[in-house]
Amino acid sequence: MSIFQTVIIAIIEGLTEFLPISSTGHMIIASSFLGIQKDDFTKLFEIAIQLGAILSVLVFYRKKFFPLNRWNFYFKLIIAVIPALLLGYLFSDKIDKLLESPLTVSITMLLGGFVLLFIDKLFKTPAAVDTEEKISIAKAFTIGIWQCLAMIPGTSRSAASIIGGMQQKLTRSLAAEFSFFLAVPTMAAATGYKLLKAFKQQPELLKNKENLLALGLGNLIAFFVALLAIKFFIGFLQKHGFRLFGWYRIVVGTVLLVLVLAGYLQ
Template sequence: MPLLLTAILLGIVEGLTEFLPVSSTGHLILASELLGYKAETWATFNVIIQLGAILAVIVLYWRTFWAVATGVFKGEATSFRFIANLLLAFVPSVVLGLIFIDRIEALLGNAVVVAVALVLGGVAILVIEALVKAPEEAPGVAAVPWRKALGIGLLQCLAMIPGVSRSGATIMGALALGVERRTAAEFSFFLAVPTMLGATTLEVVKNHDELTSGHVDWGLVGVGFVVSFLVAIVVIRWFVGLISRRGFAPFAWYRIVAGSVALVWLLAR
């Protein structure tokens, strides 16, 4: 497959799946199996183009980020609570990520783990949707109690298993902790910013020599970045509206079907 087409397809996959509870990392791993390219060759590419999806959050919610930034300078308590909640939720992934980095990287090459995690995650979403009745009022990220913010951060760490889904773990974890749907989704969006920036920074530090050796095709990286940004813009707008009307069950059934099909295909090869 031409490199440009591969870059475009991976950008589409990243933009489509980063903020949906279906696992962007898992889909990128399965894409490598389906399309037949070498996953290790595109590992750094996949991490960097996540910044395109993160930029989509910043662009769509720039008013929120601006209000928080100006509020800090004005000494507004709401802005400090917003930042404190995101930091509390971010810290567990930093600590556990550094401790288990070798084991995490070993799992990234296992497509079967991804398929199984997709199915189990889909079942978990259906269970949470059926049993948990989140409040209707949307208080906002700053109003989430600090213990719940920390709990969301701990649950985000489940996404270190490829196929679990970072957004799925944070959103469904927030719902299980009693956070309203829209607030749970937006908390996940905002938490993605420091989490993905941290992951990209770690990847850049680890692969510094490769990135500065001239072997990286920055043109392809740029294509993937732009594609993931544009697709993520559309997905985020659509996603918030959908969950307000339909909940998360459609994504659960997609995970179960996609994971089952992938597992059968992987085991039958």
């Protein structure tokens, strides 16, 4: 990967990781347009730069995550992340294959867009859960099950867990915030697993100076961009809801589907 490609992919990761528009889908699309070869390092890079995004959540919500003796908060996150850890471990190879498919991304982008168009009306009954302390263990686990839908590229981890939160009677803004909280153990586990696997099976990937430079730069950019994206998303969501994101997904998904069917994206 060139420095230019590294910067573009990192910006996309930071912008889209916490928006309900699929960061993985956008990186797959961008990689195709930029001509980035899907070798072992680029696959690792697209997962590893999530560390920067994770750090942005810890910094933005530092009063939630620290001090570390908030046992109930952490226990809910552990319970919520179990479904994703289990399914990710069992179906890791199949998920990796799906990650290479622009067709899968285009279809799920479209379908997810239609869901976001109507999600506010679907869950317009008064929300009963308006603070994190009111989220029960059962609700946290159910949201974690919803999050597993994001294993299909283009679905969006953020969208799946936010929809799950609203289905569990969380307010719109709290569902988004809990989605951010849940991103930390989910993405940390996925990133840690990929890095450990690379360290054991392909240590040359992490010894190459150019690769290390790309990882460092990518995480730094993803961190700062994600900080801005989180702040924007919470404010926008409280005022406008999800419709704009729904229309965005429909437009992008339609364009992608046309490009895939026309043979421009492989």
